[in-house]
Amino acid sequence: MRYTDAPARREELLRRLSAEGYVSSSRVAEELGVSEMTIRRDLRQLEGDGLARRVVGGASLPNLGHGRPFDERAVTGSGEKRTIAEACLELLDGAATVALDAGTTVAPLAGMLRPGTTIVSHSAPVIQSAIERGDVELVAVGGVYQSETRSFAGAAARRTIAEYAVDVAVLSATAVDTTGILCANSLDAELKQELVRTARLRVLLVDHSKLGSRAPIRVGGLDLVDIILTDAGADPDDLKALRDAGATVVVAGEHTPAAAGPLGDETGVGVS
Known part of the structure; x- marks a missing residue:
């Protein structure tokens, strides 16, 4: 054959x-x-x-449950995820209110944001981190708890998020390809869409394994976010495909031209 x-x-x-x-x-x-x-x-x-x-x-062979446990995903690629989160801090300069999505790549940001920042989140790890810090303002979004993502979702969560206007929404995803941003949970997709509507700047954090991958639920097109931030392990072909499709993709740790952002004339996104 x-x-x-x-x-x-x-x-x-x-x-x-x-x-x-x-x-x-x-x-x-x-x-x-x-x-x-x-x-x-x-x-x-x-x-x-x-x-x-x-x-x-x-x-x-895949697990027979609803995907890999949160704690297992948090450990997998933890170095790359922290590098991505650290690079994202540059995009948050001047942001007073930041919405943090549920996800193992986004969660480390909760411990990195400057004191006094208002954090809006439905992620239990983010909420716990903010409580332990004690030097940030926290809007804890409640709702129906989902153990798979360790987050809250549902109508109550959507209503709470809709009440706030945030400077930056930092999102996660199960996969990203040229058709758009994908996830594995319909309730999760609804909250991502709500977070996008509330924010001036939308940043997607994904480690390289998510690029070019697939998931069953489409959150939206690539224009749903302003910047996709990934790590240096990204396949050059995946990066080219996304950029050719119109996405602004930034690799953490690489020097790249500044990208226009709604928080100012320019948002610096590349350091080396």
Whole structure:
């Protein structure tokens, strides 16, 4: 069988996953006669479809629950996530009120914002961090608790968020591709949309594994946010595809031209 077309490759990957429970990206790339990057893209697609779970060096069968536990996701890529959060601080200069979405990449920001900042959030880890700090103003958004994302959602949460006008909304996502911003939970998607409506500047924080990936629920197009901030592990092809589709994508730690932002004439987004 030839493996030059994606459907055939993915069927073979699924067959091997079912038989062995794990596939190595490098090994299967060699055996199928394609590049390892091609296999990683296939595995990313299968993960987005809920059929595989990417791990270091390859992929395994997915969990049978509603996705990976929050604490497990928080540990995975924690270094990259903190780097992204630190880079995001530059975009928050002059912001008095910041809305923080639920997500393991956004959560570290709660401990980094300058004293006196007003934090609006439905994320339990963010709320807890703000309470422990004691030197920020906190608007804790309540509602129906979701253990998967450790956050509150529902109509009550949407109404609370709608009452506030924030300077910057910092968002998370399960995946981002050229069609837009994606997540795995409809209640989560509704809150992201509400956060976007309240903010002057919208920033999306995603580690490189989310770029070009897929998830079942579309939050909105790439124009939903002003800036996408990711880490240096991003695939250049993914970055180019998003930029060609009109997105402003910034890689944390790289020197990039300043991007226009609604908090001022220019918002500096690149340092090296």
